[in-house]
Amino acid sequence: MSLFSSEAPLGGPFDHPAKDDGLKHLGPMQRIKAPQRCFNDSDLVDYALVGVGSAGGVLVQRLARAGFKVIGFEAGPFWDTERQWVSDEAGSRNLYWNDLRITGGKDPLALGSNNSGKGVGGGSVHWASFVPRLHPSDFEVYTRDGVGADWPIDYEDIEPYYELLEREMPVAGPAYYPWGKPHGHPYGPHPMGEVGNVLIKGCTALGIPVSAGGPVAILSASHGNRPHCIYRGFCIQGCKVGAKASTLITHVPDALAHGAEIRDNAMVSRIGMGKNGSVNGVHYFDAEGIEHFQRARAVIVCGYALETPRLLFNSACPGHEFGLANSSGTLGKYLMAQAGNVILGRFDNLIRQYKAPPAHALTEEFYETDPKRDFARGFAVQTVGPLPIAFAKQMMTAKGLWGWGLRRAMMDYNHWSPLGLLGEILPWEDNRIEVADGRNGRQEAYDKFGLPVAQVTFSLRDNDKRLIEFGKNKVMDIMRAAGATEVVQEQRYAHLVGGARMSATADTGVCDKFGRTWDVPNLFVMDGSVFPTQGSANPGLTIQALAARTADYLLMQGESIFTSKARDLSNPPCRRDLSPT
Amino acid sequence: MLLRKEDDSPEPNVQTKRPLDPSTAVPLELKTTPGYYPGLHALKQQKFWDAATRKLVFDRVGSTPPIRFFTPAEAATMQAVVDRVLPQDDRTEATRIAILPGIDDRLFSNRIEGYRYEDMPSDQDAYRIAIKAIEAIAQKIHGTSFHNLETMKQEEILQSLHDEKPEAAEALLKAFNLKRFWSMLVSDCCAVYYAHPYAWDEIGFGGPAYPRGYMRLEGGEAEPWEVDEQRYDWLAPEDTISDRPQPTND
Ligand SMILES: Cc1cc2nc3c(=O)[nH]c(=O)nc-3n(C[C@H](O)[C@H](O)[C@H](O)COP(=O)(O)OP(=O)(O)OC[C@H]3O[C@@H](n4cnc5c(N)ncnc54)[C@H](O)[C@@H]3O)c2cc1C
Ligand code: SF4
Numbered sequence: 034m035s036l037f038s039s040e041a042p043l044g045g046p047f048d049h050p051a052k053d054d055g056l057k058h059l060g061p062m063q064r065i066k067a068p069q070r071c072f073n074d075s076d077l078v079d080y081a082l083v084g085v086g087s088a089g090g091v092l093v094q095r096l097a098r099a100g101f102k103v104i105g106f107e108a109g110p111f112w113d114t115e116r117q118w119v120s121d122e123a124g125s126r127n128l129y130w131n132d133l134r135i136t137g138g139k140d141p142l143a144l145g146s147n148n149s150g151k152g153v154g155g156g157s158v159h160w161a162s163f164v165p166r167l168h169p170s171d172f173e174v175y176t177r178d179g180v181g182a183d184w185p186i187d188y189e190d191i192e193p194y195y196e197l198l199e200r201e202m203p204v205a206g207p208a209y210y211p212w213g214k215p216h217g218h219p220y221g222p223h224p225m226g227e228v229g230n231v232l233i234k235g236c237t238a239l240g241i242p243v244s245a246g247g248p249v250a251i252l253s254a255s256h257g258n259r260p261h262c263i264y265r266g267f268c269i270q271g272c273k274v275g276a277k278a279s280t281l282i283t284h285v286p287d288a289l290a291h292g293a294e295i296r297d298n299a300m301v302s303r304i305g306m307g308k309n310g311s312v313n314g315v316h317y318f319d320a321e322g323i324e325h326f327q328r329a330r331a332v333i334v335c336g337y338a339l340e341t342p343r344l345l346f347n348s349a350c351p352g353h354e355f356g357l358a359n360s361s362g363t364l365g366k367y368l369m370a371q372a373g374n375v376i377l378g379r380f381d382n383l384i385r386q387y388k389a390p391p392a393h394a395l396t397e398e399f400y401e402t403d404p405k406r407d408f409a410r411g412f413a414v415q416t417v418g419p420l421p422i423a424f425a426k427q428m429m430t431a432k433g434l435w436g437w438g439l440r441r442a443m444m445d446y447n448h449w450s451p452l453g454l455l456g457e458i459l460p461w462e463d464n465r466i467e468v469a470d471g472r473n474g475r476q477e478a479y480d481k482f483g484l485p486v487a488q489v490t491f492s493l494r495d496n497d498k499r500l501i502e503f504g505k506n507k508v509m510d511i512m513r514a515a516g517a518t519e520v521v522q523e524q525r526y527a528h529l530v531g532g533a534r535m536s537a538t539a540d541t542g543v544c545d546k547f548g549r550t551w552d553v554p555n556l557f558v559m560d561g562s563v564f565p566t567q568g569s570a571n572p573g574l575t576i577q578a579l580a581a582r583t584a585d586y587l588l589m590q591g592e593s594i595f596t597s598k599a600r601d602l603s604n605p606p607c608r609r610d611l612s613p614t
Numbered sequence: 615m616l617l618r619k620e621d622d623s624p625e626p627n628v629q630t631k632r633p634l635d636p637s638t639a640v641p642l643e644l645k646t647t648p649g650y651y652p653g654l655h656a657l658k659q660q661k662f663w664d665a666a667t668r669k670l671v672f673d674r675v676g677s678t679p680p681i682r683f684f685t686p687a688e689a690a691t692m693q694a695v696v697d698r699v700l701p702q703d704d705r706t707e708a709t710r711i712a713i714l715p716g717i718d719d720r721l722f723s724n725r726i727e728g729y730r731y732e733d734m735p736s737d738q739d740a741y742r743i744a745i746k747a748i749e750a751i752a753q754k755i756h757g758t759s760f761h762n763l764e765t766m767k768q769e770e771i772l773q774s775l776h777d778e779k780p781e782a783a784e785a786l787l788k789a790f791n792l793k794r795f796w797s798m799l800v801s802d803c804c805a806v807y808y809a810h811p812y813a814w815d816e817i818g819f820g821g822p823a824y825p826r827g828y829m830r831l832e833g834g835e836a837e838p839w840e841v842d843e844q845r846y847d848w849l850a851p852e853d854t855i856s857d858r859p860q861p862t863n864d
Contacts, residue, residue: 436856
C-alpha cells in the first residue's frame with residue numbers, strides 16, 4: 034500500500050497521535066526499539082559518556098560498534114519526534130538547555146535557546162545544520178597571525194573525518210566548494226529560498242562569490258528511511274521530518290542496535306575518583322532525583338562547552354582541588370562565541386523568510402586574515418530565518434520598537450530578509466566558565482539537584498570589535514546591494530566553544546589532541562569545549578569529526594586506555610568501516 | 615475580560631482607540647484579522663498539521679491560564695502595561711490575544727530562558743520591582759495609579775523606561791539593569807502574542823507546516839492555501855507615541 038494519499042500524506046492520518054507501539058518514532062518512517070536499560074550500576078562498563086549530543090552521539094555509536102560496553106548518560110529525554118516535537122516556535126522551547134546559568138562580563142552572552150540543547154542529540158537537534166569545514170589556516174592561527182592559539186593537529190589530521198561525517202549525515206552542497214581546502218559534497222545543493230536569493234543578489238552585485246544550497250546536513254534527496262527536506266523552515270525547532278541530520282537519528286539508533294545503552298533523564302553530578310589517580314565512574318541523578326553511582330573503566334565528558342567545564346569543576350576532589358584535570362589552570366578559560374549579528378533588510382517585494390531551511394546559502398570570501406584590514410582573522414555571511422517570535426525580538430532590539438510601532442513592523446514580516454554575520458572571536462583567558470558556588474566571591478546559584486550552575490563571563494577585545502564592525506558593515510552593504518530600502522542590525526553571538534581546550538603540552542590546556550585529559554589517563558573530554566580557536570565556520574561538523582577521530586584513537590589503544598598511564602600520541606588509522614548503516 | 619476581576623481591583627481604563635484611515639482620519643473598523651492578509655486563517659489548515667502540533671496550538675487557543683503569580687493589584691498594572699506594549703485596540707473583542715496570563719504562567723511555573731544576567735535579580739523579582747517602580751512613577755508624576763492614566767501618559771512612562779530615563783523611582787530601579795528588564799518585558803509580550811495563530815494571520819506567516827511543507831520557496835510567492843498581500847495605509851491612533859521611529863543601534 035502506498036504511504037501517500039491526499040487525505041493522509043506521510044505516515045497515516047493526522048487525527049490521532051502516532052499509535053503507541055512501544056517504539057520510538059524518529060520522523061515519519063524511522064522506528065526503533067525504545068532504549069532499554071542494559072547495565073546495572075554495579076556492572077563495570079568500559080565507557081561512561083556524559084552527554085549524548087553532537088560529539089557524544091558519534092562516540093557512543095563508534096564505541097558500541099567496536100564492541101565496547103558503553104553507556105551514554107543524557108540529562109534530557111530520549112525524544113520520540115513524532116509524539117513530542119511540534120511544528121511550532123513557542124512549543125519547541127524544551128529542546129534547549131533552559132536550566133539556570135549566570136551570564137556576565139562586559140558583553141554578556143544570551144544562553145538558553147541561543148546555545149545548547151538538552152536531550153538525546155543535544156545541539157544537533159536544534160542546529161540550523163550549516164556544516165562548513167574549518168580552513169587549514171584555523172589550525173595555526175598563532176603561527177600565522179600571532180594571536181589566539183595553534184591546534185595540536187593539522188587540517189590533514191581531521192580531513193578524512195570531515196569526508197566521513199559528510200557522508201554519514203549526509204551533507205548537501207555544491208560539487209565544488211572553493212574556500213579553505215576546496216572540496217565537494219555527497220548530496221546536491223538545495224533550491225533557494227528568497228533569503229538565499231537576497232544573499233546571492235547582493236553578493237553578485239558586489240562581485241563576492243557565494244555558495245548556494247549548502248553545505249547543510251539536510252537531505253536534498255531521501256536517504257534510507259529519512260525523507261528529503263520539505264522546506265518548512267522549522268530547523269531550529271527540531272526537524273520532525275527527519276530530513277535534517279541530528280545524532281539522534283543518524284548515529285544513536287545504530288549505537289542502540291550494537292548494544293549501547295542510552296540512559297536518558299540522567300544528570301551526571303560528579304565524576305568518581307578512584308585509586309591511582311584514575312576515575313572509576315560517574316555519580317548521577319535519575320529522573321526521580323535519586324542519586325546513583327555507575328562504575329566505568331573510563332569516562333568521556335561530552336556535555337557542551339558550558340556543562341563540560343562545570344562538571345569538571347564540580348568533580349573537584351583531593352588532589353584536584355581546583356577542578357578535575359585542571360593542573361594547567363586553563364579549565365573553563367578561553368571560552369569563545371562567534372559574533373552572530375543579524376542584519377535585517379526591508380524589501381519592497383515579498384520575501385517570506387519563514388520558508389526554506391534557515392541555512393541554505395553562505396559566503397566565506399572574508400574568512401581569512403586580510404592584511405589590508407585592521408584586525409586578524411575574518412568572518413562568514415550566512416542565511417538565517419527567524420520565525421515570528423524571534424523576528425519580533427530582533428525588531429525590538431534592532432529598531433527599538435514597541436507598541437504600535439512594533440505591531441506595524443511585524444505586519445511587514447514578509448518584507449524583511451535577515452542575513453547573519455558569523456565572525457571569529459579570538460580565545461581570551463578571561464572569557465570563561467566558572468561555577469557559581471560563591472568561591473570566587475560572586476553570587477551563588479544552584480540547580481534543582483543542588484549543583485552549582487555555570488557562571489559565564491564574556492567581554493570583547495579590540496580585535497573582536499573591529500572585526501564585528503567591519504563584518505557588520507559588509508553585510509549591510511550586501512543587503513543594500515540586493516535592493517534593501519532599510520537596513521538595521523542586532524548584535525548577538527552564537528556557537529559557544531572552548532573551555533577545556535586541547536593543547537600540545539600539559540601546561541597549556543586541559544587535554545591532548547585526542548581529548549585525553551593531561552591529568553587523568555582514563556578521563557576524556559570530547560565536544561566543542563576542546564577547540565583552541567574556532568574560525569568562522571559553524572562548529573558542528575568539526576565537533577562530530579573530532580569525536581569520530583577520538584573513537585578511532587580509543588579503538589587503536591584498546592585496553593591500555595583502562596590500564597596504562599602511558600600516553601601514545603600517534604595518529605590512529607581512519608576506520609571507514611564503522612559508519613552507521 | 616482577560617483578567618480575573620477581583621473586588622478590590624479598580625476598573626481598568628478601557629479606551630477604544632483605533633488606528634485611523636490616513637486620508638479621512640476616520641478610525642478604521644475593528645478587524646478580526648488586522649494586517650495585510652485578509653482571509654488568511656491558520657487554524658483552518660489544522661487537518662494538514664500533525665497531531666502533536668494540532669493539540670498544542672488548540673490548547674493554546676482554547677484555554678487561558680489563570681493569574682497565579684501577580685497579585686490583583688500587580689495584575690491591574692501589568693494588564694495596562696501589556697495593553698500598551700502590544701496594543702490590540704484594532705482587534706475585535708473576540709480576537710484579542712490574552713498576553714498577561716501567558717506571562718503570569720511563565721513566572722508562576724518558573725519557565726526561565728536558561729540564564730540570568732549577573733546584574734539582574736530573578737525574572738520574578740524583576741517584574742515585582744518594575745511594577746512597584748511603574749506605580750511609583752505614576753504616583754509621583756500624576757498622583758494616581760498607572761492603570762488609571764490615559765494612554766498617552768502611560769506611554770510616556772513606558773517610553774522613559776525604554777529610554778532608561780525614568781523620571782522617578784530611581785532608587786527602586788537601581789537594583790537592576792533597566793535595559794534588560796525592558797527587553798524581557800517586550801520579549802515576553804511578543805512570545806505570547808506571536809505564538810498565537812491570530813497573530814500569524816496578521817503578519818502573513820503560514821504557521822505549522824508538517825507534514826505538508828512548502829512548495830513555493832522563491833519570490834515571496836504564496837502557497838495555494840496562503841493569501842496574497844493586500845496592503846493598506848494606516849495611522850496609529852491619535853493618542854499614542856509608540857508608533858514613532860526609535861533611534862536604532864547601528
Ligand atoms: C539555534 C542554534 C543554531 C545552530 N546552528 C548550527 C549550525 O547551523 N551549524 C553548526 O555547526 N552548529 C550550529 N549550532 C551549534 C551546535 O548546535 C553546537 O555547537 C553543537 O551541538 C555542540 O555540540 P556538543 O557535542 O559540544 O554539545 P551538545 O550537542 O550540546 O551535547 C551536549 C549534551 O550533553 C548533555 N549534558 C550536559 N551536561 C550533562 C550532564 N552533567 N549529565 C548528562 N548529560 C549532560 C546535554 O543535555 C546535551 O544533550 C547551533 C546552535 C543553536 C543554538
Ligand atoms: S526545512 Fe527541511 S530540514 Fe528544516 S525542519 Fe523543515 S524539513 Fe527539516
